[in-house]
Each structure stands twice: as C-alpha cells, then as structure tokens.
Amino acid sequence: MDLKNFNKKSGRLVRRWATFGRESIEFDYFLPNPLPDMKEFCNNISIMEKSNEANRAIGELQGLTKNIGNIDLFTDPYMRKEAVDSSEIEGTYVSLTDVFLSEAGSKKPEFTNPNVREVVNFVHSIGYALEQLKSKKKIDKELLNTMHKFLLNDVRGKEKLVGKFRQQQNWIKSKGATKDILDADFIPPSEEKVEELMKYLFDYINEKDGFMRLIKAGLVHYLFETIHPYEDGNGRVGRTLILLYLIKSQILEEPILYLSPYFKKHKEVYYSLLMEVREKGNYDKWIKFFLEGVTEMAINTSKKVKKLIDLYEEYKQRLKKVNATQISISLLDKFFESPYWFISQLQGELGGENYPKTKRGMKYLVETNIIREFTQYKRNKIFVAPDILKILEEDLI
Numbered sequence: 001m002d003l004k005n006f007n008k009k010s011g012r013l014v015r016r017w018a019t020f021g022r023e024s025i026e027f028d029y030f031l032p033n034p035l036p037d038m039k040e041f042c043n044n045i046s047i048m049e050k051s052n053e054a055n056r057a058i059g060e061l062q063g064l065t066k067n068i069g070n071i072d073l074f075t076d077p078y079m080r081k082e083a084v085d086s087s088e089i090e091g092t093y094v095s096l097t098d099v100f101l102s103e104a105g106s107k108k109p110e111f112t113n114p115n116v117r118e119v120v121n122f123v124h125s126i127g128y129a130l131e132q133l134k135s136k137k138k139i140d141k142e143l144l145n146t147m148h149k150f151l152l153n154d155v156r157g158k159e160k161l162v163g164k165f166r167q168q169q170n171w172i173k174s175k176g177a178t179k180d181i182l183d184a185d186f187i188p189p190s191e192e193k194v195e196e197l198m199k200y201l202f203d204y205i206n207e208k209d210g211f212m213r214l215i216k217a218g219l220v221h222y223l224f225e226t227i228h229p230y231e232d233g234n235g236r237v238g239r240t241l242i243l244l245y246l247i248k249s250q251i252l253e254e255p256i257l258y259l260s261p262y263f264k265k266h267k268e269v270y271y272s273l274l275m276e277v278r279e280k281g282n283y284d285k286w287i288k289f290f291l292e293g294v295t296e297m298a299i300n301t302s303k304k305v306k307k308l309i310d311l312y313e314e315y316k317q318r319l320k321k322v323n324a325t326q327i328s329i330s331l332l333d334k335f336f337e338s339p340y341w342f343i344s345q346l347q348g349e350l351g352g353e354n355y356p357k358t359k360r361g362m363k364y365l366v367e368t369n370i371i372r373e374f375t376q377y378k379r380n381k382i383f384v385a386p387d388i389l390k391i392l393e394e395d396l397i
C-alpha cells in the first residue's frame with residue numbers, strides 16, 4: 001500500500017503479529033469498509049452515462065442471442081475461451097485448441113500437461129456453477145467453495161488449501177512473488193476476518209434490490225479481490241463471480257458476457273485501479289473502468305455472435321448446394337459447439353449413427369471446406385473447423 005496516499009475512505013489498516021516459519025512478524029493488514037451506498041454513484045453523471053451505455057450494449061447482445069435456436073452452440077465454446085483468457089491473466093498460457101483437444105480426449109502428451117488440465121478444470125468449475133445457479137438462485141459459500149475445489153483439483157498449487165477459505169495470512173506483490181510480507185504491495189484482511197467479510201459480500205450479492213446492478217457487479221469484484229479469501233485462484237474465481245452475479249441478478253439471461261479479454265488488455269490499469277480503491281477510496285474510477293469494460297465486451301461479443309451466425313447460415317447454404325445429407329447439418333452444429341472432433345465421438349454424439357453414414361456426412365463438410373483433417377492418425381482421425389475456431393479465438397474484434 002502506498003501509505004502516503006492512504007485516506008482511510010474504503011477501509012483501515014489493522015496491526016497484527018503473525019508467525020511465518022520460525023519468524024514472528026508485525027505488519028498492517030487492510031480491513032475493508034462496507035461497500036458505499038448507491039447514492040454516491042447516482043449523483044455522478046459520467047457514471048450514470050457509462051452505466052446506461054453498458055446496459056444498452058448488453059440489451060443488444062441479449063436481443064441477438066434470443067434469435068438463436070440453440071444458444072449452447074455459442075455459450076459452450078465461448079466459456080472455454082473465457083477460461084483460457086482468465087487463466088492467461090494469471091500467467092497460465094494455454095491455447096483454445098489445447099483445451100478443445102484435451103476435452104475431445106486426445107491423449108497426446110501436450111494436451112495432458114498441467115496447464116491444460118488447470119484450464120479444463122476451470123471450464124468444469126464454471127459449468128458447475130452455472131448449472132447450480134439454475135436451481136439455486138443464490139450465490140453462497142458452498143457454491144464458491146465447490147467451484148474452487150473443481151478449479152484447483154489435482155493441479156499445481158496442490159499443497160494449497162482447496163475448496164475452503166484460507167486459514168493463514170496472504171499478501172499480494174504486483175511484480176513477481178515475494179517471500180517477505182513486508183515487501184508486499186497489498187496485505188488482505190487477516191484470515192480471522194475472512195468468514196465475516198465473505199458473509200457480508202454474499203448478503204450484498206443476494207440482496208433483492210435490483211437497482212444499479214452493473215455498478216454492484218464492479219463493487220462485488222473489487223471486494224472479492226480485496227478479501228482474497230482463498231490461498232490461490234482468487235483472480236479466476238473473482239472474475240467468474242462477475243458472470244454469476246450478472247446471471248443471478250438477471251442482467252444476463254445466458255452466460256455470454258465475459259470480461260477477461262478486457263482485463264487482459266488493460267492488466268496494469270485493472271490492478272492499479274483496484275489498489276486505488278483501497279488506498280484512496282476511489283470507487284468512481286474503478287467503476288467507470290469496469291463499466292467501459294462491460295460495454296466494450298458486450299459490443300465485441302455481439303460482433304462475434306453475428307459473425308458466427310453468418311458463418312452458420314453460409315455453411316448451411318453450402319451444404320444445401322451439394323445436396324448434403326441431414327446428418328451433415330447435425331454434424332455442422334457439433335462443430336460450432338467445439339471446432340475439434342474425433343469421428344468416433346461424433347458417431348456417439350449423433351445417437352450412435354452408423355459409421356458409414358457419419359463418414360458420408362463428414363465428407364460433405366470436407367468437400368465444402370467447412371472442416372478438414374487435423375491429424376493423420378489412421379484409425380481415429382481428428383477434424384477441425386478452422387474458420388469457426390478463428391472467430392472464437394479472436395480477442396477483441
């Protein structure tokens with residue numbers, strides 16, 4: 001913390017002793033205040049404008065997704081893209097191809113590497129939370145802890161506590177880790193405060209009040225990252241929490257808006273504005289940045305969805321022209337869900353279609369340049385739909 005600028009608006013520093021190894025160290029941790037009243041933001045014209053813009057952009061995106069018959073064709077691959085981007089912010093670099101191939105069950109060693117497994121775990125973790133939200137309609141400790149368990153299940157950081165709030169003091173260093181808490185840029189609340197602070201956050205999240213929910217989403221992310229309730233995974237769980245909150249509070253009907261590409265592009269600003277809230281109580285600047293991100297990503301996602309819809313229509317026309325079989329259309333859907341498939345898997349996905357029929361259906365997709373062989377395995381070939389993959393991979397359009 002930059003103590004010269006610390007004005008105690010968003011919290012206070014609390015002195016404590018803690019033992020690290022054999023050493024006992026005295027330091028100050030940050031104890032955040034309750035989140036500010038919404039009135040603070042209502043009087044800020046620029047924030048109100050940005051909030052309206054963001055709502056408008058989300059509205060457009062929702063309108064677009066309403067016209068899609070099977071929305072899973074877009075949300076499933078898109079969730080994988082988010083898992084890749086959110087992990088990249090934390091220094092885990094994995095390509096979208098790695099994730100798709102790993103999920104398709106490719107046994108090639110590069111697809112079973114720990115980084116890929118971590119991102120695939122993340123996909124399960126988001127999927128689990130979204131499924132739970134459908135019936136549960138509440139975001140609570142159990143939901144987040146289970147997500148955390150899925151995320152860090154059997155990967156690096158195994159020695160860290162998984163599926164539970166931390167039971168020791170942690171600290172954040174912007175550039176590179178430090179073993180010395182006294183070198184930290186930020187020291188989150190003591191482990192003894194985590195339970196109580198998270199309870200406050202869950203109550204805030206689950207409040208019925210539907211007023212200014214986008215602004216609240218930004219505040220929720222700030223407070224979650226400030227509490228830093230887990231030993232690891234706070235960045236990824238905290239960004240997923242934004243999506244869960246938007247769905248829970250009915251801003252979003254589908255899991256189609258993710259902010260990680262924006263945070264990735266502005267990582268330094270992202271971190272420093274969170275710090276500015278802690279040091280100077282500058283909620284406004286953070287909220288503006290957050291709302292701009294929502295707008296940018298909603299507009300971007302709309303463009304992406306439009307591109308995918310156009311491609312889908314074009315592909316259907318191509319298949320019609322060559323009098324392709326009905327199976328080809330079902331196969332086409334599958335390639336929108338995931339751009340990589342083993343032919344054997346597709347057979348199963350089509351409800352156990354026989355091999356010759358599936359193969360013939362695939363032939364039409366190859367002939368029309370929708371898919372091509374990705375591997376040269378003799379027995380079980382992998383096919384890829386390169387143009388679909390390219391659109392999914394694009395960061396900002």
Ligand SMILES: Nc1ncnc2c1ncn2[C@@H]1O[C@H](COP(=O)(O)OP(=O)(O)O)[C@@H](O)[C@H]1O
Nearest residue numbers: 090172173174225232233234235236271274275
């Ligand atoms: N210098 C910083 N200032 C503010 N927040 C930071 C800073 N460094 C890291 N963070 C926050 O901590 C998160 C990383 O915490 P961590 O528990 O390691 O999450 P993950 O395991 O998902 O990487 C970042 O995404 C960010 O939200």
Ligand SMILES: [Mg+2]
Nearest residue numbers: 090232233234
């Ligand atoms: Mg980490």
